[in-house]
Amino acid sequence: MKSIRLKTKRPFPAGTDRRRSQAGIRMRGFAVLLLAWPLVWLLWAGREARAGDGEIQFQQKLLSYPFQPIVQITIGGTKYPFMFDTGTYAPIFDPTLRRLLGTVADKGGLQSFGVVTATDIFNAPPMSLDRLKLPAWLAATKNYAVHRTVSGSDIKGIMGIKPLDQYSIWLDFDHETLKITKDMTTTPSGMTALDLRYSGEGTSPKFEVDLQGRKLLFLEDTGFNGFIGLEHNVFVKFVADGLISQAPTPDAKVSGEQYGGRRFARGWFQGGTLLGMDLTKVPVMDSVNVNHLGMSFLVYFNSILDLAGKKFYYQQRQNFGLLLHEKMLGAVILFPEGRNVVYSLYVGQSAAREAGIREGDHIARIGSLTEHDMTAVSLYELCLHHYNEIMEVEVVRPGQPGSFVTHLFMPQRKYAFPAMPAPMAPQKAP
Numbered sequence: 001m002k003s004i005r006l007k008t009k010r011p012f013p014a015g016t017d018r019r020r021s022q023a024g025i026r027m028r029g030f031a032v033l034l035l036a037w038p039l040v041w042l043l044w045a046g047r048e049a050r051a052g053d054g055e056i057q058f059q060q061k062l063l064s065y066p067f068q069p070i071v072q073i074t075i076g077g078t079k080y081p082f083m084f085d086t087g088t089y090a091p092i093f094d095p096t097l098r099r100l101l102g103t104v105a106d107k108g109g110l111q112s113f114g115v116v117t118a119t120d121i122f123n124a125p126p127m128s129l130d131r132l133k134l135p136a137w138l139a140a141t142k143n144y145a146v147h148r149t150v151s152g153s154d155i156k157g158i159m160g161i162k163p164l165d166q167y168s169i170w171l172d173f174d175h176e177t178l179k180i181t182k183d184m185t186t187t188p189s190g191m192t193a194l195d196l197r198y199s200g201e202g203t204s205p206k207f208e209v210d211l212q213g214r215k216l217l218f219l220e221d222t223g224f225n226g227f228i229g230l231e232h233n234v235f236v237k238f239v240a241d242g243l244i245s246q247a248p249t250p251d252a253k254v255s256g257e258q259y260g261g262r263r264f265a266r267g268w269f270q271g272g273t274l275l276g277m278d279l280t281k282v283p284v285m286d287s288v289n290v291n292h293l294g295m296s297f298l299v300y301f302n303s304i305l306d307l308a309g310k311k312f313y314y315q316q317r318q319n320f321g322l323l324l325h326e327k328m329l330g331a332v333i334l335f336p337e338g339r340n341v342v343y344s345l346y347v348g349q350s351a352a353r354e355a356g357i358r359e360g361d362h363i364a365r366i367g368s369l370t371e372h373d374m375t376a377v378s379l380y381e382l383c384l385h386h387y388n389e390i391m392e393v394e395v396v397r398p399g400q401p402g403s404f405v406t407h408l409f410m411p412q413r414k415y416a417f418p419a420m421p422a423p424m425a426p427q428k429a430p
Contacts, residue, residue, distance in 0.1 A: 054181030062178035066296040085223030134163040152335035152375030224294035229287030321415035325383035365394040
């Protein structure tokens with residue numbers, strides 16, 4: 001080995017340089033092959049991915065939570081959090097971003113659950129999702145303070161699907177990925193395909209499915225965090241036929257009208273299937289003028305909304321159950337004006353009630369979450385990872401000075417439908 005240490009500058013026997021040169025060439029060639037092989041493999045893998053999946057234009061993490069996805073939209077070099085809503089057609093901006101919009105292009109209306117709000121339609125600037133550049137088009141404006149109240153997170157608008165009409169949108173919960181691809185060339189393995197139908201310009205595409213013997217058109221609606229919503233006439237018919245068990249009509253307090261909510265009829269399916277999933281006891285609501293599938297239902301599937309190919313693909317996930325985090329807490333917590341307010345307590349057994357917590361209390365701290373960390377997502381994760389534990393809770397009660405500390409016993413995980421087996425309680429080290 002010493003004979004090839006060039007730093008020594010030692011003389012070599014005759015012929016050594018030639019042999020060393022040939023060996024070096026062979027070693028360098030072998031090294032090039034070793035270095036090139038990963039590149040060849042990546043190119044081959046990339047070719048296979050592009051052939052089956054389409055070329056990935058954008059992707060981000062997507063957890064199996066029943067909440068609307070939030071993406072970062074870049075406008076004029078600045079990023080803004082937008083809800084990613086496949087049930088909305090055009091982008092919608094919060095009024096605080098009006099300065100980013102151009103002149104008024106037209107008059108129009110925003111329709112939500114049967115209510116149409118007149119609005120100006122503006123020329124919108126170019127936007128981008130990371131490296132995916134979206135064309136300039138049109139946008140409306142709407143105040144989304146109610147989203148902050150419900151979720152605890154601020155958004156600056158809604159990303160509709162019109163700018164993505166040449167792409168495919170993947171909700172791949174098994175791989176925790178939301179991605180947008182272009183040029184899908186093959187049908188995804190194991191997925192069922194449905195044709196997308198458009199009823200006209202300015203509308204989101206729908207797919208037809210059979211529900212309780214009726215052919216209905218549904219939206220994939222990532223902007224709706226519920227399970228299933230039905231048109232009013234369909235909901236009423238199913239209730240009359242005994243296919244839906246309707247819940248008692250909520251009063252103004254329960255419907256959240258004081259926080260900008262609306263009163264909707266709700267219930268539970270008594271049977272049937274949708275996209276192959278058993279609907280027994282699955283929640284459903286009267287959505288007035290639309291049939292749509294929300295995030296609480298979509299999370300049971302991996303799906304592709306192929307806007308370019310006009311197809312909807314889906315495949316039910318195995319062994320998944322949706323965590324009922326509010327039922328575990330025994331309370332619904334909302335976030336009006338940055339406060340964490342106990343909006344309502346669960347009827348019957350309630351961990352919050354047993355801890356002495358009342359409706360209207362302000363939660364300053366629960367477990368490791370401070371009042372500034374508390375959102376719907378962080379509470380969900382608290383229940384997901386800290387079940388069967390005793391939580392210290394700091395409470396501020398209106399009309400009383402200071403705060404007090406109580407203890408809430410977080411029960412075992414509680415799941416929606418289909419139910420998951422109860423996990424084993426964590427074992428303490430001896």
